[in-house]
Amino acid sequence: MNQAWWYNPFRTFQTNLREIDAGLDVEAVLDAIEAYGADTWLLSVGGIVANYPSRLSSQTVNPALAERGSGDLIGDAVTAAARRGIRVLGRMDFSKIDARRAEEHPEWCFVSPEGSPQIYNGYRSVCPSGDYYQHRMFDVVAEVLQRYDLGGFFFNWMSFNEFDYSRTYWGVCHCESCLVGFRAFAPGVPHPSGPDSPGYRTWQAFTDQVLGELQQRMREHIRALNSGAAYIQGDRGDITFHEANNAVGRPLWHHHTAEMVSAARSGEADRPVFVNAVGFVDMPYRWAGEDPNHFAQFLLQAIAHGAQPSTYIMGTPADSPFRALEAGGEVTRFHRDHEDLYAGLVSAARVALVRGSRPEPATAAARQSEFRGSYLSLLERHVPFDVLRQDQLGSLEADRYALVILPDLGALAAEEVAALERVLAAGGAVVASGDSAWQDGVLQLGGGTALAEHRATYRTEEAVRSLHLAVGEPEGDFTPVVGGFEVLEPAEGVETDWHVLGRALYGPPEKCHGHEATSHPGWISRDVGPGQLAVLPWRPGLVYRELGLSRVRDAWVDKILGLARVPLQVETDLPEQVQFVLGRTPHADVLHLLNRSGDAPQRFLRPVPLAAGRVRIPAEQEPASVRARVSDAELAWSWQDGVLEIQTPPLGLFEVLETQWHNK
Incomplete structure (x- = not known):
């Protein structure tokens, strides 16, 4: 430790x-x-x-x-x-100063595109580019640590304050420090005023660099003054x-x-x-x-x-x-x-759901729906998983996950493609939905092994209206396509499924006939070395999130689980409203059971108490004991053929199952 x-x-x-x-x-x-x-x-x-x-x-x-x-x-x-x-x-909160100090040091303060200070209840917002953040803040922290034995610091609202407490938008800062700094960062790019300005994305990169350097300096400053004091700040601190x-x-x-x-x-x-x-x-x-x-x-x-x-x-x-x-x-x-x-608790999940980090405003809502619908699909089907940020994907260890899901991410960066190719080379499975991993009509994954040729993109609501896929049971109960569709021509020898029904008229009712089966697939997969790659040129998570069709959820989750070389799902007779969070400490395996039966629109209700049940999880050896920590009870269990079956107690808000092993 x-x-x-x-x-x-x-x-x-x-x-x-x-x-x-x-x-x-x-x-x-x-x-x-x-x-x-x-x-x-x-x-x-x-x-x-x-x-x-x-x-x-x-x-x-x-x-x-x-x-x-x-x-x-x-x-x-x-x-x-x-x-x-x-x-x-x-x-600590260095985001604002009083009127007297603002008058003495206007160079510390935020300046709007119109040249106005940002004032809220008499206080002036301060700019991270200016001297107050860049130097005076460090003096304050030094004074505090020289006087008091603190365990660390949290810095509130360390940001470029485009919004105030009332969520009023003020625009991009135009103080002298920002004007000079941005010119040096992006020569020739006009200083933006707000999100609609051409240089706004460049401005965001500039502010991220300023804050990153500032936070790194503060972390080092605190450590130099007191090595036992932590810096708590976003994901850049201790x-x-x-x-x-x-x-x-x-x-x-x-x-x-x-x-x-x-x-x-x-x-x-x-x-x-x-x-x-x-x-x-x-x-x-x-x-x-x-x-x-x-x-x-x-x-x-x-x-x-x-x-x-x-x-x-x-x-x-x-x-x-x-x-x-x-x-x-x-x-x-x-x-x-x-x-x-x-x-020392860490996740033991073997599935990663990648959360996009570069959505364009025009596609952000649809991409979020695909991610959240995928999230719910895995949770309700009792598949323990981690959320993996897209900007962390490039450093992913090849054998960390048996299944990596890319929910409608768009084109990937070179380092992300390389990381996913390593996953495939290690025997893992990669699933791409929507337009994930397509760039200029070419699939970025597969190491040169063609899965399909890209023929067309249907993006608008009207373009996919009345488009169906042959997904789920019973036969003839088709799945609607919403949120877009990529028309693909599969390569020879690949596995295809869930083919499209061609669009017929959807009104008037007398003309609603003529949906013909086509060769355009809703599922394409093939082996890539020891791994497996699958492409879903539609958005099953979005369909589930927005329409709630459980047959769609079940069909696509079953399909992707079938790609993996190892079991990834917790087998259980507990209902869909129970979430399983699989973890591990140096001494035991830890399984949290979270009762989500209280989840309701715009609120949480008191969860409905659930009866005792059972869970079945893979286990390489026979355990020493299994205990329910909330109920404070030793649990009945059996182990056979590499599967541990545990009898769970009645479930209130949550339960935690601790499995001890003989060699830990």
Whole structure:
């Protein structure tokens, strides 16, 4: 186990403090944190307001510190927490400064394309290109670490603020530092104003470089000052940060937290992930607690996929008497009481679902539907899988996954193609749906082994209207094609299936006849060396996501599972609403069973209790024991012919099965 504290399981409670909270009762807050099951306190330290007596002119010291006898909230908190063995992390926010400092240093501030500062409730937004971020921020962190023994820092809203708190769009920054920096980054490219400007994609690359360099410098700065302090920031820190939250007007994707954690950990399994679960419904409604069933999902999805759970409130625990925190505390205390399950926990899934990272605005919605429908198809068919970010695909180890799914990604980069060819060479299977891996009419995969020639593309709704595929049972119950279709001419000797029915008229009813079978396939596959490559020139995930046809889900999942050389599905008599998350620690195999029967439109309901069942998973040897950690019970099991069958207990919100082996 790595010596740094953040490589071991931990649980955080964040108090996002207002100015008026500077006089808080430190011992009372620590009592609440301990009772919740947390061992780490994320506390507002500096930036917009300093909760300690800073001597730096770039900071505003909280005037409410006068209420404390010591005049130093951070000093009091660190001292009291140390007595209890609780770690303190510093929350920093350098995104804004007050009016006086903005007038003294306008060069620090964001400037709109019209030349205006971005002002919100009297505070000016700061630009990461400017001196405040590039230099003053480092002075503040040095001052804090010279005074206090903090376990690390989280930096809030370290970004180019094109939007404000009210989600009002301000445009691309035109401060002098940005103008000069962008000219040097992209000579000859006009400075854009917003997403509709020709150079906006180049601007995004520029801002990504500025933030990447800034974050790397800060990580090194913290490490030089205190090697035991972590930097928590996106996926560029010692710990990857993800905020799990709700928001007014945002359609709910029930699996968002699980998706984000899986995507982070599949790319870098050794990097810890920190999920900060927001206890209220939205920032403008921060005194309205989240629904308990919804909030529990934030933390449960986090720990099941190997992330560290954190709970986030405004003010002190006494200010947020939310019922949701009762549910959050139950999950947090389970993580505390069963910490051995989460020490070194990594995914043991053998299937990767690649999430696209380069969608054009015109195709983004359809590509997202294909990804999410594929996600649901695998989950409901009890196939454990990882989400793999497309920008991590190029570094994929050849034998990590037995099956890699490319859901409507478009053309691939050269390094992505090379990685997938290595998967095929290692005996793995690769499945490409939609227009994945097609570039200029040529299939990029297969190492020169032709699967098909590209004849045409149907992209519009009208172009595919009344187009059917012979997919699923019973015979004659055809599948509608929506979201586009690639017309392919299969090469000789390849396997084809699910052929298209030619489009006939669909109105008036008297003319709705004449659908003739064609030779255009909806499935093409062949061996590529020891591996197998399959192309689906349509979007089965999108069809399932938007139309809910279970026969489509079952047909395409069965088909792709048949390509793999090893079993990939958990055999079970439990219903589709049970999600299996397969993991492994140095000492045991860990299987989370998540009851998703409460998933409902735009909300989570209390899951329906499920009866006992059984699961069958591959196992190379006979186990020493199988235990249900939530039910706290030894389970009946049998092992025969390389298959372990486990009798599962009744299932409430979740269960965790731990399988111990004789040689671990």
